[in-house]
Amino acid sequence: MTTILVTGATGRVGRHVVQGLLEAGTTVRALVRNPAGAALPEAVEVVQGDITDEAAVERAATGVDAAFFLWPSFSAEGARPVVAALTEQVSRVVYLSSMSVRDDRPPAANGVWGQIEDLLVGSDWTYLRAGGFAVNTLGWAAEFRRGDVVRVASPEAGRSLIHERDIAAVAVVTLLDDKHIGQKYVLTGPEVLTQTQQITILSEVTGKPMRIEEQTPAEARQAMLALGADPTLAETSVAYWASLVTNPEPVSPTVPTLLSRPALTYRTWAQEHATAFQLTP
Structure with missing residues (x-):
């Protein structure tokens, strides 16, 4: 029977990858830092360790047929020995990358995602270049719960957010069929929605009207820094959101093509996560 290693198995995407593979x-083998708190299905082979520890990665990857790999940092520092340890044990790797990677730029200009892709050259790779995650809008949940105002930078930025279940479903399909080796798949949701439209959908789903206040670029950067973001990431993120006002993210046909069904909408995501935006009675 095929054995597949899942890194990030307790995360938003990884849990769905685990379930889909089962x-x-x-x-399924999972590399997790805290097995006692992982709450994974009993059928999963759990290996304790951190994804940034090459010895743990080597141990987890020994004897598997393929791996779902993600890197947990916005910096590629320390990634080279980890990727080497992984690919010494298993050649078939599906890597969760970013839609921001462009093939006409050198790896260093493509951020951590391009640098990891470059490290995987020589393996039997598939790159899942995902757009913005719908789940990241959980960042507005606290504002929904405590008041009636959401503060965002560039409210009219257009994004094609993707449901984490769709990312996972594509990962499962590509892990189980070698015809996807060497493919670079751009993954998005089925529609472009501005941040204003996303908040409107959340308001409709939760039954709570919200006002939107636009953050200045400086305020947005400071908010990200307060959450522990790298200064360079904060700067580039704010600039990227501003660019999406006039140049929205594209919609890719990859998800419906590979899954033979429509991509899940943001409204579906909002309905599934509505309780996170509501006060618990």
Whole structure:
């Protein structure tokens, strides 16, 4: 039976990858920092360790047939020995990358995602270049719960947010079929919505009207820094959101093509996560 290693198995995407692989009849091994708190299905082989520890990665990857890989940092520092340890044990790797990667730029200009892609050259790779995650809008949940104002930078920035279940479903498909080796798949949701439209949908789903206040670029950068973001990431993120006002993110056909069904909408995501935006009675 095929055995597949899932890194990030307790995360928003990884849990769905684990479940999808189990449903496909695959043996799943997961590298997790805290097995006691992982709450993974009993059928999963759990290996304790951190994804940034090459010895743990080597141990987890020994004897597997393929791996779902993600890197947990916005910096590629320390990634080279980890990727080397992984690919010494398993050649078939599906890597969760970013839509921001462009093939006409050198790896260093593509941020951590391009640098990791470059490290995987020589393996049997598939790159899942995902757009913005719908789940990241959980960042507005606290504002929904405590008041009636959401403060955002560039409210009219247009994004094609993707549901984490769609990312995971594509990961499962590509892990289980070698015809996807060497492919670079751009993954998005089915529609472009401005941040204003996203908040409107959340208001409709939760039944709570919200006002939107626009942050200045300086305020947005400071808010990200307060959450522990790298200064360079904060700067580039704010500039990117501003660019999406006039140049919205594209919509890719990859998800419906690979899954033979429509991509999940942001409204579907909002309905599934509505309780996170509501006060618990």
